[in-house]
Amino acid sequence: MHALHSDNHAGAHLEAGDIRNEQGYQDDQTCDFTVIEIASTAQAPRRLSWLERITGKLHA
Numbered sequence: 001m002h003a004l005h006s007d008n009h010a011g012a013h014l015e016a017g018d019i020r021n022e023q024g025y026q027d028d029q030t031c032d033f034t035v036i037e038i039a040s041t042a043q044a045p046r047r048l049s050w051l052e053r054i055t056g057k058l059h060a
Helices: 008-024 050-055
Strands: none
Touching: none
């Protein structure tokens, strides 16, 4: 897992590809990556119920 410091999705893919190349993967080796954007603040869509607070699972 790596933290990327790009401001946009395309830049993050380029940065992830550079990390892959730095780790020494060759073209015939398989290495996949996924870029996940994490918001600066985590907000629930509504107030959580007591059950959701206790279990840590968000029910729809």
